[in-house]
Amino acid sequence: xxxxxxxxxxxxxxALVAVFVFRPQITSTRGGKMAAFLALFALxxxxxxxxxxxxxxxxxxxxxxxxxxxMEPYGxxxxxxxxxxxxxxxxxxxxxxxxxxxxxxHTNYAMFGGVKAKLGGLKHIYVYYLGxxxxxxxxxxxxxxxxxxxxxxxxxxxxxxxxxxHTADPDLLPALKANKTSCISSxxxxxxxxxxxxxxxxxxxxxx
Amino acid sequence: MLSTSPLERKLQLSGIILILGLLVEGxxxxxxxxxxFMLFAGLGGVLFAVGLLLYLYSLVGAKVxxxxx
Numbered sequence: 504x505x506x507x508x509x510x511x512x513x514x515x516x517x518a519l520v521a522v523f524v525f526r527p528q529i530t531s532t533r534g535g536k537m538a539a540f541l542a543l544f545a546l547x548x549x550x551x552x553x554x555x556x557x558x559x560x561x562x563x564x565x566x567x568x569x570x571x572x573x574m575e576p577y578g579x580x581x582x583x584x585x586x587x588x589x590x591x592x593x594x595x596x597x598x599x600x601x602x603x604x605x606x607x608x609h610t611n612y613a614m615f616g617g618v619k620a621k622l623g624g625l626k627h628i629y630v631y632y633l634g635x636x637x638x639x640x641x642x643x644x645x646x647x648x649x650x651x652x653x654x655x656x657x658x659x660x661x662x663x664x665x666x667x668x669h670t671a672d673p674d675l676l677p678a679l680k681a682n683k684t685s686c687i688s689s690x691x692x693x694x695x696x697x698x699x700x701x702x703x704x705x706x707x708x709x710x711x
Numbered sequence: 712m713l714s715t716s717p718l719e720r721k722l723q724l725s726g727i728i729l730i731l732g733l734l735v736e737g738x739x740x741x742x743x744x745x746x747x748f749m750l751f752a753g754l755g756g757v758l759f760a761v762g763l764l765l766y767l768y769s770l771v772g773a774k775v776x777x778x779x780x
Contacts, residue, residue, distance in 0.1 A: 506740050513737045517730050524726040525712075527719035539722065543766045547729045551759045554736045558751050561743065570744045628745045 509553050516546040562624065568605040571631050576639040576698035577605075584705040589687065589695045595707055598656070612655040640699040650682045721769035725762050732758030 519542040522529070529535040561567055569578040581594040581604060590608070593599045599607040610620040623645070630636050657663040658680070668691075669676055678684040686692050714720050732755055739751035 509740060510737055513733050513740075517733050520726045520729050520733070524723050524730070527714050527716075527722050527726075530719065530722060539766075543722065543725055543729060544763060547733060547759060547763065550733060550736060551755070554740055554751065554755075557740060558748055562748055567743065567745070567748075624745075625749075628749060631745075 504553060504557065506557060509550070509557055512546075512553070513550050516542070516550050519546060559621070562621065563603045563606040565602055565604045565606075571627070573631060573636050573639055573642070576701055577642075577696050579701055579706070580696040580698055582706045582708075583697075583701070584707040585694075587694050588697065589692045591707070595709065608652060610652075611649070612651055648685065648687055650679055650686050653686045654680065718769055718773045721765060721772070725765040725769060728758055728765065729762035732762055 519538075523539055523542055530539045565578070565581075568574055577590075580588065581591050583591040586592045590604075593608070594601055594604050606620065610616050663669060664676070669679070675684065679686060687695055713723055735755040735758060736751060739747040739755060741747075742750075
């Protein structure tokens with residue numbers, strides 16, 4: 504739902520609640536009680552639900568993730584002009600939605616993955632504002648990247664299942680699918696963000 | 712400004728807290744950073760919860776006048 508519609512509903516709710524703040528005696532009638540329930544319970548609850556949904560949706564955006572200064576090099580790494588850079592190749596070729604690039608790869612596609620991502624985000628905000636954030640190149644994932652996140656899109660795709668490198672060794676595909684061999688192993692798709700070497704990189708200026 | 716009737720006073724307090732919650736929510740929706748998200752979830756959420764619970768408590772705590780038969 505567009506934000507301005509939620510804001511309109513909030514303004515309407517504030518006006519309605521204000522009526523009961525200034526004229527509480529109208530709740531003495533049956534109709535007044537029902538209106539009070541609507542104004543003081545149902546509408547605020549609806550506003551909060553819609554607002555929370557909008558905020559959570561916005562928290563998935565690339566813009567939101569990159570709004571922390573510490574994440575800027577990771578944002579820049581999406582524009583490196585080199586197809587060997589995994590994150591850049593995905594972002595620039597729209598293999599992930601460009602407006603939700605971070606969330607698409609860094610959420611967990613298992614049960615409650617979205618909730619875990621949000622809780623992780625709250626921890627990041629805490630460390631960023633109240634803790635000692637590490638240098639961008641020292642940021643590490645909480646746990647090794649799971650192939651499940653790659654396979655969420657790539658499993659079943661012809662380029663993945665029949666790719667020359669993937670099929671050269673008959674044990675490779677089962678190992679990838681079982682997460683025994685990482686997709687981002689060195690020599691495979693090992694260059695992901697590589698923020699330490701951005702100084703020497705060339706950047707793509709194609710889209711905004 | 713607050714009513715002398717306990718029930719009405721609770722409704723007024725609940726309304727004031729809910730208005731504050733709604734205003735916090737509105738302002739946070741205009742913002743785009745993580746601070747807005749935190750304020751929405753923290754301050755806005757607490758104000759909403761307190762306002763709604765106070766309203767419900769005012770209903771439960773209201774004295775029912777005995778019916779005259």
